[in-house]
Amino acid sequence: MVVKPIQRSSAAAKVFETLYEMIATGQFQRGQKLPSQDDLAKQFGVSRNTLREAINKLSAMGLLSSHQGIGTVVESPHPAGYLSALSGQFLLDPLSVREFIEARICIERNAVRLAVAHAKPEDLTRLRNNLMLQDRALKNQDTAEFTRQDADFHLELARICGNRVLLKFLQTIHDMLQRFIGEVSGLPGAVDDALRFHTRIADAIAAKDPDQAEQLVVRHLFDVVRRIESNLHIDLEKESLCGFKLIRSIPGATGARRSRKT
Structure with a gap:
């Protein structure tokens, strides 16, 4: 799966929005392993730190999980976890x-x-x-x-x-x-x-x-x-x-x- 590079350099929010939309629309499906952070960072045109910030937020929402030796995997979220992660903003x-x-x-x-x-x-x-x-x-x-x-x-x-x-x-x-x-x-x-x-x-x-x-x-x-x-x-x-x-x-x-x- 190829993603378009992020054009603006406020990037973490845009990376988050793009990944969220891809998960919500089924482009990334439950149980699917995401590309490596290096690969995703290159595709988005952002640093690994910026990508990690977006991934951490999606993980807090229950949309992603990290597994030792496997990588980052798409999960099925619980609505309360999603809302709790957003509420601080x-x-x-x-x-x-x-x-x-x-x-x-x-x-x-x-x-x-x-x-x-x-x-x-x-x-x-x-x-x-x-x-x-x-x-x-x-x-x-x-x-x-x-x-x-x-x-x-x-x-x-x-x-x-x-x-x-x-x-x-x-x-x-x-x-x-x-x-x-x-x-x-x-x-x-x-x-x-x-x-x-x-x-x-x-x-x-x-x-x-x-x-x-x-x-x-x-x-x-x-x-x-x-x-x-x-x-x-x-x-x-x-x-x-x-x-x-x-x-x-x-x-x-x-x-x-x-x-x-x-």
């Missing part, structure tokens, strides 16, 4: 941040409505226990523990909703979600506001109010958008993605801004 890329939050809005607003319909007393007890652990972590200024409990709160909503597909989706992105929350939790006021939103969401579920629960979830995620924009000086609203028109228009949403004229 999310706050470096505004588009990825926007898409991740949008995906959460699309999933979690529906999950919480189902949670209202299906919540049992024992489910509400688990939510309250989780909120107590969040509050304790907040008082102890333990951001790492708060991050774990924050991610578990959102996973608990999916458990309560009774839909196994939604639950599996959030379980798959759990590592990514926890790392994302960990980054956002370092921003001023983020932890306090998150706990307030979580408490009100639990109250809405207990009150059997699906509209209020859905609105609070969306406002909570909008608050994350606003906080990232204001503290990291990036604009997540360059494009109108589904969900963002809605959260901009919710009355009383924290930091809401007027819609832009077209």
Whole structure:
């Protein structure tokens, strides 16, 4: 298999993208041994160090594995490993941040409505226990523990909703979600506001109010958008993605801004 040389010298990312596409499209198939690193580096027109960086990233995603005496072999990846490997880069890329939050809005607003319909007393007890652990972590200024409990709160909503597909989706992105929350939790006021939103969401579920629960979830995620924009000086609203028109228009949403004229 011959690959085209990389034209630009930022190369590691381009090598990664090319190899990823070749694996995803079946040009390199599961169980197939890749050419030697020397050969691949020559075909791409990059150094071995650059090639190794791309291979290491693909290995972390579960797409490749190295075997003594054999070489580098194509594997069948697990989605959670793929997402976990990518999650550390999310706050470096505004588009990825926007898409991740949008995906959460699309999933979690529906999950919480189902949670209202299906919540049992024992489910509400688990939510309250989780909120107590969040509050304790907040008082102890333990951001790492708060991050774990924050991610578990959102996973608990999916458990309560009774839909196994939604639950599996959030379980798959759990590592990514926890790392994302960990980054956002370092921003001023983020932890306090998150706990307030979580408490009100639990109250809405207990009150059997699906509209209020859905609105609070969306406002909570909008608050994350606003906080990232204001503290990291990036604009997540360059494009109108589904969900963002809605959260901009919710009355009383924290930091809401007027819609832009077209």
